[in-house]
Amino acid sequence: FANVSCTPQESEPEKDIIIGFSQSGIESSWRKRHTESILSALKSDGYQVMYRNGMMQQSQQIQDIRAFIAYKVDMIVFTPISHTGWDAVLKEAKQANIPVILVDRDITIDDTSLFTSHIGPNFKAEGNRAGIYASSCFTSEEKSEVNILEVSGNADSYGSILRHSGFDETIRNRSNITLTIKETLYGNYTRTMGEELMRNYIKEKNIKEIDIIYSHNDEMTLGILDALDAVDIKPGKDIKIITIDGQNDVIKELKKGRVNCVVECNPDAGPYLISAIERYFKYQEDGSNKEIPREIYMTETVFSDKGDLDAIPPRNY
Ligand code: GYE
Structure with a gap:
């Protein structure tokens, strides 16, 4: 996945909403699937996407998030490579009124109002x-x-x-x-x-x-x-x-x-993310002031030599 800015081609008509997505890196085939799941869900749901690969460096991710802020995206989605050190850049996003959703990894931060929700594995x-x-x-x-x-x-x-x-x-x-x-x-x-x-x-x-x-x-x-x-x-x-x-x-x-x-x-965060984003913008539009859940966990299971190995569903990563 090269850094791209893309507009949707299929399914839903294009929305007037731009999502900045900063991924932490491409260290594993799990990570590739995670990226693919999020990008394809956003695109098929009609969002415009700015995607950046942080190359496993926090400094790169901070730079990418600053670029999203400068571009005035409508929402920032990101996988934090490490759990601390995000205070300054997230304050900048808040000042610019841009909501932030964390995917996969979570962060440790004093001011928890600096992000809206975390969607990830448990x-x-x-x-x-x-x-x-x-x-x-x-x-x-x-x-x-x-x-x-x-x-x-x-x-x-x-x-x-x-x-x-x-x-x-x-x-x-x-x-x-x-x-x-x-x-x-x-x-x-x-x-x-x-x-x-x-x-x-x-x-x-x-x-x-x-x-x-x-x-x-x-x-x-x-x-x-x-x-x-x-x-x-x-x-x-x-x-x-x-x-x-x-x-x-x-x-x-x-x-x-x-x-x-x-x-x-579970790397398939796309559908979970879409459902959270849709609700977020709906609550904004209808003025209900409702909040999306702070913590959204994805379903996951275990496979082992104590179970039926033939029953393992086909993998997509
Ligand atoms: O298990 C690993 C990846 O943060 C849950 O990061 C993720 C981990 C995942 O590269 O393969």
């Missing part, structure tokens, strides 16, 4: 789901101590924080078995980084003591699998693999038995 619940699977990997007869290696995304992203806390609180609840996160490595959600982190870990630490790898996204998981293959450790068997997203290529690994559990993260 990262905490994803962490809980991963934790439930981890807690059920072994019976207490098999193991009383289970060691986990966690491979997180960017330390300052909202998803990483909640995927960690959701997981951590769940594994603490297991009785008769102690599950311990031996170490948390921080990557950037890319395959290359996943592989590099894993290679270094194998070189420097004792991989043999690890029972479970909990990776925060599929792209890093693919890199982790590459690194394990290189030293002949069998993922899925010698070490249980839990991952998040549900990309097609990782569902294939689940079916081959090289991944044990995939916690789905």
Whole structure:
């Protein structure tokens, strides 16, 4: 997706509303689908769109949002690469009377009036789901101590924080078995980084003591699998693999038995966004002053080797 300004071609007649959409980057095929879902929904619903790719840099995203403000778009939609540091630019948007909707990742901010709504996956619940699977990997007869290696995304992203806390609180609840996160490595959600982190870990630490790898996204998981293959450790068997997203290529690994559990993260934000935007502008027009919900969660599920692998619906990412 190159940076584009585009007008709708199909379905709905063109609306007189311009949406500025700043995406955080293109680090994963999950992210590509997320972008595609939002752009196609906006376009087919008749919105004019200014799209910018932040190239995984907050400074770039801030610059892009400032460009939207200067252009006087009617609404800003953006995926914050990190969870802090947005106060100044969002104040500028508020002063310009431009509403802001966050998609995917959330932010931490003192003045919560600086954005209207957050539409995204429930990262905490994803962490809980991963934790439930981890807690059920072994019976207490098999193991009383289970060691986990966690491979997180960017330390300052909202998803990483909640995927960690959701997981951590769940594994603490297991009785008769102690599950311990031996170490948390921080990557950037890319395959290359996943592989590099894993290679270094194998070189420097004792991989043999690890029972479970909990990776925060599929792209890093693919890199982790590459690194394990290189030293002949069998993922899925010698070490249980839990991952998040549900990309097609990782569902294939689940079916081959090289991944044990995939916690789905839903990238199809488009329809949710359209419904929020439509309501927002309707409430403005009819003067009812009603507000759209602050938090909109998308539906998500879990696929694992404990379920029916043939029943997994086809993936579009
Ligand atoms: O899991 C990952 C992506 O923020 C939920 O970012 C998102 C994560 C997603 O690149 O693949």
